[in-house]
Amino acid sequence: MEENDKPNEEQSEQDKKQSRRKFLRNVGIITGGAVAGGAAMYTGIHYEGSKLPSGERLKLLAQDGRLLEVDAHHVTEVHLPESELLMQQGREGLPGHKWVMVVDLAKCRNARKCIDACQSAHHLRPEQYHINTLQMQESKKTAPYNLPKPCQHCDNPPCVSVCPVDATFKRSDGPVLIDNERCIGCRFCIAACPYSARVFQWFEPPLAEESKDIPYNIELNVPQKKGTITKCLFSADRLREGKLPYCVSACPNGVYWFGDEMEDAVTNGTTKETVKFSELLKQNAGYQLMPELGTKPRVYYLPPKNRLFPFEDGDQEEHKG
């Protein structure tokens, strides 16, 4: 019997050893997991916590001279590099404004100055358009006209809904912007946009070499990045300076009106005339593109009535491929 017992004991000894090893391994896995999870939770909580108000208010003088009151918890000392500053202000937008654009189709004669200004400001290739100019003819007998179609900066933007990484976003003052540093190039937004307003950077953008040291400006999308999306930004950088967008001020024919819905005023980029936004739409039967989709565009159109130029084709043969 004793002889028989021995191997059994050895067996159980071995079993014990093995289960101890197993136990140690399990403990290792569990502690590792717990530490990782805890760390993730801690950073999460810390991040969320930083957004909560503390109740203590501080008075601050803003760059533009306004006196602001800010929750003490939200105050961080600004030793930010310019790139981060640009990123921060670009995400926040200009409070108190809601930008709108009105495009008068009766005035457009396809001069393409808006496109030139836009492409040079945003470092685009000649075949890339933030403003598509379409030559429209609804049916055989209706009159043709030119239709400049920038991003409509929807208040209910389908492109933003589908972005998986929060790269494209809606701003409090209206523009829908894109952060090229977050963009992963999935192109969901291109598929989602009913206005075909988005462009993908398939190739190295022009001026890539020259602009590689410029801090990235989210309001201008410069420097552009290969493999990401670029789109019309309502020239958010110019709005901050109180200037009209690049395209609006470049138009020689008075096609574009741009302004602030809150002030109920739009200013013509060519004549610099300022009129009431609501009256301009009312008197000229202003409309929106595809409002039935519920996208709530911020760009309005005035119908191509009493056009002052002959409709010409062939100007832009080279762009048709």
Place this chain on the structure above:
Amino acid sequence: MKRLISLTRLILLISLFHHITISLFAEDWIVPPDKAEKTAPFVFSKESVEKGAELFVKNCQSCHGDPTRGNFAKLDPTPEDPASEKFKELTDGEMFYKITNGRGTMPQFKMILSEDDRWDLISYIRSFHSGYIQPEPELTSMTGAGERASMTILFDSLSKMVTISVYTVKNDMKSPVKGAEVLFFVKRYFGNLSLGDAVRTNEEGIISYPFPDGIAGDSTGQLTLIAQLNESSGYGNAKKAILVPLGVPTEWISLTAPRAMWNINFKAPVWLILSYSLTVLGVLLALVYIMLQIRKIFYLGSAVDDAKSDKP
């Protein structure tokens, strides 16, 4: 073949439009007689021509080309060369009117160039017209020639009345200006919104101006009202801006305030947050349940093992 057809169709269309536009513009650009008689308030000089040349390059060249070269843009109606006979035949007043108001593809420069700028431009254009003799400047006909008037603004927020008094100061004596034209604007982000035609001062040099309804102000209805003397009435172009609470209060609600699919995670629709969290929670609970069951099986198994090893 298809392309050829569409091309002929296009040519047809273009010629059709050409006809329409030509018939539209067949009538001349008629300038009201009183405006056509207007003359410059100063004598054209070398300086005014130089200034005009600068302004021309900035504002006119893209369509009108270089004077005498005839390289104007091919628009309809044609912009024409400013050195041409057609321009020479115009009176100074007509030219001034056309630059000021524009028509069709010719933009209006009312808000872009000051009156003096527009006259400088005309003096530049005239420098290409041989044999042009400038009519006597209108200086004498203007009552306020040389005198620059000042003004004060008062407002009454109850009756929404703005009172302007225009006066000139000579030897510390204020004398009211009668018949001075004042233009009203409201300051907007990209430019000044005109509130309509100029208003003239009465015998006492005063304007009582009812502020129009429906002009948007800030959240408390504040807005900046600008009163400016009309340059053409000859008392200079004094300008006064004042903050008045006469606008319609507007409340700014951030466009990112509402809960929506496109908003950041925190502002996602409640149903989305709920269904997502519940789903994740459900899956996690199911996993925990499975783990517990496995643990149970493990213990049952080891109990059986123990029982087996105990047996012998």
